Amino acid sequence: MLDRLVPSAASYSGDVDQLILLTTWIVGAWFIAAEAMFFWLMFKFRAKDGVKAQYITGKEKHLKAWINIPHGLVLMFDVVLIVAAIRVWVLIKQTLPPADRTVRVMSQQWAWTFQDPGADGQLDTPDDIRTTDKLHIEVGKTYHFLLESKDVLHSFFVPAFRMKHDAVPGRTYTGWFKATKTGDYDISCAEICGVGHGVMGADLVIDTPENFQAWVTQNTPETALASTDGTDMSASTDSTSATAGQQ
Amino acid sequence: MANHADAHADEIGSGHHGHHEEPGFIKKYLWSTDHKMIGFQYMFTGMAMALLGAFMAYVFRMQLAFPGNPVPGFGVVSPGEYNALITNHGSIMIFWVAMPVLIAGFGNYLIPLMIGADDMVFPRLNRLSFQMFALSVVILIASLVVQNGGFGGAWTSYPPLSANPDYNLTPWGASLWLLAVAVEFVAFLLGGINFIVTTMNSRAPGMKAFDVPILVWTIVIASILFMASVGPLVAGAVMLLFDQLIGTSFFNPNKGGDPILWQHLFWFFGHPEVYVVMLPAMGIVAEVITVFARKKMFAYKTVIYTIIATGVLSFFVWAHHQFVAGIDPRMANVFTVTTVLISIPIAEMLFVYIATLYGGSIRFSTPMLWALGFIAEFLIGGVTGIYLGASGADIHFHDTYFVVAHFHYTFFPIAIIAVMAGVTFWFPKMFGRYMNEFWGKVHFWGTMIPFNCIFIPLFILGAAGEHRRIFDYHNFPHLGAQWMQDMRIFATVSLLVMLAFQLIFLINFIVSMFAGKKAPKNPWKANTLEWTADSPPPHGNWPELPTCYRGPYEYSVPGRADDFWPQNEKA
Numbered sequence: 001m002l003d004r005l006v007p008s009a010a011s012y013s014g015d016v017d018q019l020i021l022l023t024t025w026i027v028g029a030w031f032i033a034a035e036a037m038f039f040w041l042m043f044k045f046r047a048k049d050g051v052k053a054q055y056i057t058g059k060e061k062h063l064k065a066w067i068n069i070p071h072g073l074v075l076m077f078d079v080v081l082i083v084a085a086i087r088v089w090v091l092i093k094q095t096l097p098p099a100d101r102t103v104r105v106m107s108q109q110w111a112w113t114f115q116d117p118g119a120d121g122q123l124d125t126p127d128d129i130r131t132t133d134k135l136h137i138e139v140g141k142t143y144h145f146l147l148e149s150k151d152v153l154h155s156f157f158v159p160a161f162r163m164k165h166d167a168v169p170g171r172t173y174t175g176w177f178k179a180t181k182t183g184d185y186d187i188s189c190a191e192i193c194g195v196g197h198g199v200m201g202a203d204l205v206i207d208t209p210e211n212f213q214a215w216v217t218q219n220t221p222e223t224a225l226a227s228t229d230g231t232d233m234s235a236s237t238d239s240t241s242a243t244a245g246q247q
Numbered sequence: 248m249a250n251h252a253d254a255h256a257d258e259i260g261s262g263h264h265g266h267h268e269e270p271g272f273i274k275k276y277l278w279s280t281d282h283k284m285i286g287f288q289y290m291f292t293g294m295a296m297a298l299l300g301a302f303m304a305y306v307f308r309m310q311l312a313f314p315g316n317p318v319p320g321f322g323v324v325s326p327g328e329y330n331a332l333i334t335n336h337g338s339i340m341i342f343w344v345a346m347p348v349l350i351a352g353f354g355n356y357l358i359p360l361m362i363g364a365d366d367m368v369f370p371r372l373n374r375l376s377f378q379m380f381a382l383s384v385v386i387l388i389a390s391l392v393v394q395n396g397g398f399g400g401a402w403t404s405y406p407p408l409s410a411n412p413d414y415n416l417t418p419w420g421a422s423l424w425l426l427a428v429a430v431e432f433v434a435f436l437l438g439g440i441n442f443i444v445t446t447m448n449s450r451a452p453g454m455k456a457f458d459v460p461i462l463v464w465t466i467v468i469a470s471i472l473f474m475a476s477v478g479p480l481v482a483g484a485v486m487l488l489f490d491q492l493i494g495t496s497f498f499n500p501n502k503g504g505d506p507i508l509w510q511h512l513f514w515f516f517g518h519p520e521v522y523v524v525m526l527p528a529m530g531i532v533a534e535v536i537t538v539f540a541r542k543k544m545f546a547y548k549t550v551i552y553t554i555i556a557t558g559v560l561s562f563f564v565w566a567h568h569q570f571v572a573g574i575d576p577r578m579a580n581v582f583t584v585t586t587v588l589i590s591i592p593i594a595e596m597l598f599v600y601i602a603t604l605y606g607g608s609i610r611f612s613t614p615m616l617w618a619l620g621f622i623a624e625f626l627i628g629g630v631t632g633i634y635l636g637a638s639g640a641d642i643h644f645h646d647t648y649f650v651v652a653h654f655h656y657t658f659f660p661i662a663i664i665a666v667m668a669g670v671t672f673w674f675p676k677m678f679g680r681y682m683n684e685f686w687g688k689v690h691f692w693g694t695m696i697p698f699n700c701i702f703i704p705l706f707i708l709g710a711a712g713e714h715r716r717i718f719d720y721h722n723f724p725h726l727g728a729q730w731m732q733d734m735r736i737f738a739t740v741s742l743l744v745m746l747a748f749q750l751i752f753l754i755n756f757i758v759s760m761f762a763g764k765k766a767p768k769n770p771w772k773a774n775t776l777e778w779t780a781d782s783p784p785p786h787g788n789w790p791e792l793p794t795c796y797r798g799p800y801e802y803s804v805p806g807r808a809d810d811f812w813p814q815n816e817k818a
Contacts, residue, residue, distance in 0.1 A: 002643075005711035006725070019639045020710075027630035030594075034601065034626055041604040042619065045540070046611070052810060053803035054606030058546030058599070066605075067546065067598050074594050078587045081637055085587070086580050088639025093576040109414065152408040153506060155571070155646060159712025159725070162643040168507065168573040169407060170500025186725040190646040190714040192401045194414055195327045198718040 002162075009185060009206065010161035011178040012092050017162070019088045026077050092163065096176055099144040103135070107147075107154035107167040110196030112187060118220055127224035129216065133202040135187060138212035139179050147173040155191035158204060166191055179206045280370035281786055286356030287677075288377050292384060293348035297662075300339040301746060307332045307718075312732075312739035314719040327416065329718035330399025335391060337402035338424070342431055343387065345524040345662035347380060350473075351438050353527060353669055354466045356677070358442055360777035360784060361460050363451025363793045363815070368444045372437050379434035383427045390423030398424035401716060403513055406498035406506045410490040422491050429484040432477050439470030451776060451815070454795035457548065458814065460775050461799075464551055465530030468558050469523040476519040476562070483512030507573055514565035522561040525657065526554060528665035529596060532618045535668050536600060537800045538773045539615035540607030541810050544800040545599050553592040553599070560589045570641050579638045586636035593629055597622060608803070608810075612771075613687035617668035620695050621660045628656030631706065649709025652702045659698060667691075667752075674756075675770045679782040680763030686755045693748030700741035704734040772811045775799045779815050 001024065002008070002017045045053075056063060102123055104115035114135045118127035123146075129136075137143055147156050149167035157164040161177050189200035207215060270279075279285060302320075309316075310324040317323045324332070355373065359366055367373045391397040398420040400409040409425075412418035446467045450459065486497040487509060496502035498509050537544050544550060566574055566582040600622055609615070631653040634640050644650060667690075674682050713726050720735070721727040769778040776795065780788050793815035801812040 002710055005707065016639060016643050019637065020634065020643070023634050023637060023640060027633050031626060031630045034597065035623060038601045038604070038619075038622060038626075041601065041607075042609060045604055045607045045609050047541075047608045051608060053541035053608040055543060055803050055805050056545065056606050057543055058549065058602070063602075063605075064546070066602055067549065067595060070598055071591065071595055074591055078590060081633065082584055082587050085583050085637030085639040089570075089576070089579055089583070089642070092639070092642060093571075093579070152411075152414050153405055153572075157646070157712075157714055159643070164571050164642055164645055166572045168500070170506075171573060173573060184724075186712070186723050188712075188714050188717075188723055188726075191405070192330065192399075192408070192716045194408055195330065195399070195416060197330070197716060198326050199722045201723045203724075 006159045007181065007183070007185065008160065008162070009179055009181040009183065010158075010163065011180055012088070013160065013162040013180075015088045015091060019084050022084055023081060026081060030074075030077070093175070096144070096174065097142050097178075099176065100141040101138070102144040102146065103137070104146045104148065105135070105156055105167070106150065107156065107189065107193075107200075108150035109152060109194050110189075110200040112156075112189075112200070112202040114202075116216070118224065119216055125224075127220050129219045129221070131219075134205060135202060136205045136207060136212065136215050137179055138209055139182050139206050140209070142176060142178045144174055144176050147175060152193050153191045154189045154193050154200070157188045157190035158185065159188070160185040160204070164190055182206045182208055278374065280366070280374050282355045282359050282367045282370070282373060283677075283784065285373050285377050286352050286354070289347040289355060289380065290352035292381065293344050293346075293352055296339050296343040296347075296384065300336050300344060301749070303332045303336040303339070304742065305746060307336070308739040308742050310718060311720070312736040314721060324718065326718045327396060327399055330401075330716065331391070331397035331417070331420065333716055334399050334401050334424075335387075335397055338428065339387070340658065340662060341402065341520070341524070342428060343384065345658065346431075346435060348666050349524050349527040349531075349662065350442075350466060350469060351376070351380070351435065353462070353531065353673075354438070354442050354470075357673070357777060358445055358463055358466060359449070360676075360780060360788060361463050361775050362446060362449060362454060363776045363789075363795060364445060364449035365787045365789070365792060367441050368449055369441050373441050376434045376437035376441070379430055379437065383431035383434060386423055386430060387427035390420050390427060393419035393423060396420055403510075403517070404487070405513075406487060406490065406509050407500070410487055410498050410506075412491070418491075422488060425484055425488055425491070429481055429488075432481055432484075435473060436477060439473050442470045443467055443474075451793050451795040454814075457551070458795055458798045460530075461533040461544065461547070461550055461554075462527065462530030465526035465533075465554055468554050469526040472519045472526075472558050472561065473523045476516045476523075479512045480516035483509055486512075507569070510569050510572055511565070514568045515562075517568065518565040519558075519561045521657070522557055524661050526557070528621065528661040529554070529600075531665045531669040531672070532600065532621050534773075534775065535614050535618035535672050536603055537802060538672075538771050539612060539618070540604050540609045541802045542603050542605075542607040542800075543802055545603040545605070547798065547800060550596060550599055553596045556592040557589065557596070560585060560592065564589055564636075567636055567638075567641070570638050571645050583636060583638040587633065590629070590633060590636075597626060597629070613682070613684055613691060614668050614672035614771075616688065616691045617664055617671060620691065621664045621668060624656060624664060624695070624698070625660040628653060628658075628660060631656060643712075644709065646715050647709035648705045648713045648715060651715060652705035652709060655702050655705075659702075663694070667694075670756075672771070673777075674759065675766035676777055676780075676782050676784070678760050678763070679766055680759055680761075681766045681770065682759040682763060683755050686751055690748055690752045690755065693751065694745055697741040697745035697748070701738045701745065704738045708734055769813075772809075774801060774811050774813050776814050779813060 001021050106113045112133055114131045116129040117123045118129050120127055147167045149169045154167040165175055185204040187202040187204050306318050306321045309318040395417045398417050400415050408414050409421055415421050489495040490498055496504040498504045498506045563585040567586040570579045635644055671682055768782055776793050795814045803810045804812055
C-alpha cells in the first residue's frame with residue numbers, strides 16, 4: 001500500500017508496510033463500524049413529533065453487552081497489533097545482523113557527511129571515502145551505520161527504507177539496513193535542527209556491485225593510494241575521534 | 248479566621264447579602280474575583296490568542312503552498328521566521344488557547360454554577376491565576392518581537408538546539424518563550440488547585456460524587472493530572488533556562504549533561520497534557536449530547552471510571568514520543584503496550600457516547616451539531632494514533648506530516664469543535680441571549696468540511712515521507728513532486744476557506760451578545776444546576792444556593808410530564 005506513495009528499497013521496509021496495512025485493516029474496520037453505528041443512531045433516533053426518548057440507564061444487561069463486547073474485541077485486536085508492532089520493531093531496532101560493510105553517518109548543522117570504509121573495508125583508515133550530502137551504498141549488502149551528531153539533535157530518515165533514528169551529540173548509535181533496489185533516494189533530517197533544517201537533505205545512491213566498486217576505485221583519496229597499507233590506522237582513528245570529541 | 252471569613256464574604260457575598268454596590272470598570276472587568284468574570288477573561292484572552300495562532304497557520308501554510316512568494320499581510324517568509332511561526336503556532340494553540348479556554352475558561356465559569364456554589368473557594372487565588380496568565384501572554388508576545396526574532400526550536404524545545412544560542416540563533420526569543428511557558432504553568436496550577444478544592448468542598452447540599460456532572464469530573468481529573476505532571480516540566484524548564492543563561496550543563500552532552508533527559512521531562516508532562524485538554528472537551532460533549540438527545544447518559548459510572556483509567560494510564564505512555572530518539576530500544580516495547588492499551592478507555596468512552604444516542608429524541612441544534620461533529624472527527628484522531636503507538640510503524644511515521652495530521656484530528660476537535668459546542672450551548676446562560684441558529688449552522692459546515700480537506704491530504708503526504716518543519720519541500724527531490732505540491736496547495740486553500748468562515752462566528756458571537764433573541768433561564772430544558780440561575784447569573788449566582796436531589800442526567804424519566812428533571816427540583 002505504502003509503496004505506491006514512496007518506493008520500498010530495504011529488506012525490512014516490506015515488513016513495515018505490512019504492519020501498516022494490518023493496522024489499516026483493523027482500525028479501518030473499527031472506524032467504519034463505529035461511524036456507521038453513529039450515523040445510523042443519529043438518523044434513527046432523530047426527534048419525531050410525539051415520540052418521547054427512552055429512559056435507559058446503561059445498567060441493563062442486554063444493553064451493557066453493546067459496550068462490553070466491543071471492549072473485549074478492542075483488547076483482542078490491541079494484542080494482535082502489539083505483537084505485530086513489536087516484531088517489526090525488534091527486527092529493525094533490536095537485532096544487528098553481521099555487517100558486510102560499516103559506514104559512519106555524521107550530522108551537523110546543516111549537512112550530512114558520510115564516511116565509507118573504502119577498498120579495505122575498514123573504517124578510519126586512510127582509504128576511507130568521505131562524502132558530503134551523498135551516501136553511496138551497494139545493493140544486497142548488509143550495512144551497519146554509526147550515527148553521530150556534532151552539535152544538536154538531528155534525525156537520519158530514509159523514507160524508502162522506512163527507517164529513522166535520531167542522532168544525539170555525545171552518543172554513537174549503531175543501526176543497520178540492507179538495500180534491495182538500486183536507484184536514487186532521499187535522505188532527510190527529521191528532527192528540527194535550526195534555521196537550515198529545511199535544506200538538510202542528502203542523496204542516497206544505491207549501486208549495483210559493479211558500479212559500486214567503480215565508485216570506490218574512482219574516489220579513493222590519493223593520499224591513501226600513496227601510502228602502502230593501513231599502517232597509520234591508529235593515528236587516523238585518534239584524529240577522527242578527536243574531531244568527534246571537539247565540539 | 249474571622250478576618251478571613253469576612254474577606255471572603257466581602258468578595259463574593261454582595262449577591263446574596265442584600266447590599267449591592269456596582270463595582271467600577273476596573274474592579275468589575277480587570278480586578279474581579281468573580282469566577283464568571285475570570286472565566287470570561289480566560290476565554291476572551293484564549294480567543295484572541297486563537298486569532299494570533301490562526302494567523303501564524305495562515306502565513307506558514309501560504310509559504311508551503313507557494314514557497315518564496317510574499318504572503319499577503321506578512322511578506323516573504325525566511326527559514327528562521329518559518330521556524331518561529333510553527334513553534335509559536337503550536338505553543339499558542341495548546342498552551343494559550345486549549346488550556347485557557349477549555350480548563351480555565353469553562354472551568355471557572357461552570358464549576359461553581361454546576362455544583363451550586365456562589366464562587367470558587369479561593370477567589371483571590373483565582374484572580375492571581377489569571378494575572379499570572381496575562382503576564383505569560385505579555386512575555387510570549389515579547390518573545391516574538393525581540394531582537395533576532397521568536398524562538399524557532401519547535402514547541403517541544405529540544406536541547407541542545409534550544410539550550411544554546413549559537414545553535415538556535417535566538418537568545419532572547421528562546422529564553423522568553425521558555426519563561427512564558429513556565430509562568431503560564433504556575434497560573435494553571437493555581438487555577439487547578441482551586442477547581443479541585445472547590446469541587447471537593449463547595450458542592451450543593453445533597454450532591455454526592457456521582458451526582459456531579461461529567462464536565463466537572465473531567466475538569467477536576469484534568470487538574471489533578473496537570474498538577475501531578477507539571478512539576479517535572481517546570482523543573483526541566485528552569486534547568487533549561489539555567490543552561491541558556493548561566494551556563495549550566497544539565498542538557499549539554501559536551502559537559503556531561505544529557506539532552507534526552509529533557510525529552511523525558513517534557514513528555515512526562517506533555518502526554519498527560521493531551522488528556523488534560525481532551526477530558527474537558529469530552530465533558531462538554533457529554534453535557535450537550537444528553538440534553539439534545541433527551542437521554543440519560545448511558546452508563547454514567549462507566550464514563551467516570553474510563554476518565555480515571557485514561558488519566559492513570561496517561562502517565563505511562565510518554566516515551567512513545569521518543570521511540571527513535573535514542574532511548575533504549577527495549578523500552579519501546581513497554582511503551583507500545585501501554586500506548587496501544589490506552590485505546591481501550593478512550594474507545595469505551597466513545598462507545599458510551601454513541602450508545603447514549605440510542606433511544607433518544609435527537610434535536611440537531613447548533614451545539615448538538617458541534618458535539619456530534621466532535622465524536623465523528625475525534626474517532627479519526629483516535630484510530631490514527633494506533634499507527635503511531637505501534638513502534639514498528641512509528642519508525643516510518645515519526646516526525647512526518649502523518650503525526651501532524653493525527654494530532655490535529657485530536658486537538659482541533661478538542662480546542663475548536665468541543666469549544667464551539669460549549670460556547671453555543673452556554674451562550675444563553677453567559678449573556679442571556681441566543682446565538683443565531685442559521686449562521687451557527689453555516690459556521691458549523693463551513694468549519695467541518697474545510698477542516699477535513701486540510702488534514703486528510705496531510706496524512707497522505709506524511710505517509711509518503713514528508714517530514715515536519717520544512718519551509719520549502721522543493722529542497723528534497725522526492726518531496727518536491729507535483730502531486731505532493733498540489734496536495735499542499737489544496738490544504739492551504741481549504742485553510743483559507745475555513746478561516747473565512749470563522750468571521751461568521753465572530754460576527755454572530757458579537758452581534759448576538761448585544762442584540763440576540765432574549766433567552767429564558769433554561770432554554771434547552773437541561774437538568775444541571777447552572778440552568779436554574781438567572782441568565783446571566785449575578786455576582787453570587789443565586790439569591791439562595793440550590794439543593795441537589797438527583798443525578799444530572801435524568802431525562803425522559805417515565806411517568807413524568809416533562810422530559811427533564813432539574814437536579815434541584817424536589818421529588
